[in-house]
Amino acid sequence: MLFNLRNLLTAATLRKSSKQLVQHFRSGQPTQTSVNLKGRDLLTLQNYTAEEIKYLLWTASDLKQRIKYKGEYLPLLQGKSLAMIFEKRSTRTRLSTETGFALLGGHPCFLTTQDIHLGINESLTDTARVLSSMTNAVLARVYKQSDLDLLAKEASIPIVNGLSDSYHPIQILADYLTLQEHYGCLKGLTISWIGDGNNVLNSIMMSAAKFGMHLHVATPKGFGPDPNIIKVAEEYSKEYGTKLFFTTDPLEAASGANVLVTDTWISMGQEEEKAERMKAFQGYQITMQTGKAAASDWTFLHCLPRKPQEVDDEVFYSPRSLVFQEAENRKWTIMAVMVSLLTDYSPQLQKPTF
Template identity: 35%
Template sequence: MKRDFLNISDLKKDEILQIIDYAIKLKKGNVQDQSLKGKSIGLIFMKPSTRTRLSFEVGVYQMGGQPIYIQGSSTQMSRGEEIKDTGRVMARYLDGIVIRTYSHKEVEDLSRYFDKPVINALTDYLHPCQILADLQTIYERFGKVENIKVAFVGDGNNVANTWLIAGGLIGFNVSVATPEGFEPSGKAVHEALKLAQETGASIEVTNDPVEAVKDADVVYTDVWVSMGQENEKEKKELFKEFTVNRHLLSHASKNAIVMHCLPAHKGEEISEEIFEEFADVIFDEAENRLHAQKALMSLLFK
């Protein structure tokens, strides 16, 4: 039976911990995984990408497979072909699809008509592959991913949505701070709270960044203006108090780390001083996209 990865909650907690453990072994070179030998994986990109494209192309190649980069504008989808027809055609050629696009529904529709694994490499709603790599990074720093507090400060975007769901699923506390009117998706909050009933996680959304980062082990941020929202630059004025800087970080745990999924707009969501202080963490986080995604693909293609 095929398995997709459209949402972080498509995995069980134990599977996420398994992925983290295996990703660390892959990173250290302790294992060589050829799960994709002889397989062709389509990489459909409707949005520009650096880390996601590189990590998946290199990862598929290292696992013995053939990555096929497909720019969305070069396909018949750009001329109106229905996603269900595209999925049924690609199922005749490919062994899996990684898709980075705008609409989450588009990914869900594709998964219904493509009878092999589909991996969500980013939608406007969720960014689950990023959070897998982030969890690996946290484990490397703290030796655990449970019983910690993650504070997300900035726009209530796809990354914030995924952090909330991950916290509820695994059992760590998540506090998201955004300006009023920019809170995370109500759907994501609802799912996180439902999951948290089982794990005991604390799920919080606030408009006060100081409240959010209080005693946090991880302070996390992302750009204020996401791809496709460039016409909303005026909203930056509303985010002035949400910069991760020395003052804000002083309210976090003494041993807190700062994370950023990149690209960073230094001087906006994060000060250059704090970015450089935690650059080792941030670029480990970027590298871990490769290892976590390889571990994910190994699980899905068993």
């Protein structure tokens, strides 16, 4: 039985049982794919086609069912090691990657700027070549996207963007898996982004249209996304026949939306801008009043950590909030990324409907 929960809003429906999720995962098309991502980098979802992103979500669903719900042990990464470079602190990215890679039999190595000479006493080029000789992949959580691009250029192993100032692709994969589990299908959904024009929004803009999802964006004046990224998103919207618009009015962006999304207003490295940003984002807090403008089946996402000024407790802890399911799915999607980039694994379950 294929789930479509657009009109079911109780806590019970939002916290599906294991039995229900297993049944959901069994729906869809027969298991077959021509997608092969082995050896690829994941720097931005702009570089991935619709079918390639769907393959990653399919693999994540497959691993989640087989490991979490069926209790299988899948040492798919046995004998492989992962270098985890973190310039920025993290809860979900670090924990999901370390536990996920280890659960698949691999060995994750956590490295901060206190542990390695990243671009200071040793060039990025030299670091990339050394890591290539000792590990099988690198996940890097950095400030500058250009550092990731250089690592990818110089490394002979896959480089995965764990977050940069420009993109956060592994977060968006978790968001899409969560929405696919909840709604049963992504095509036709409308996402409303209410907040800062940051790296998370950029990654949504590089991928939502590929699933046939519409996107409404509300940002304060002067805090919108990069114009170059807007241009690419507009091209995707035209190519895939989706709606994309930008506004400074949160209620206009929320109008008719299935999914309300926000993020921190003050990212790491922007602490000195706090006073200015708090003033600019007045009126942008997501509340039940915001939800009244949305579709009847609206849900809420936030990549965490969350501040009350971004979304109030009534929404954040309500049955409409999918944030903790979203957080858990960071683990299954990063596991899918690592398996897809490092092995020839093919999902065993039927392909979900996207």
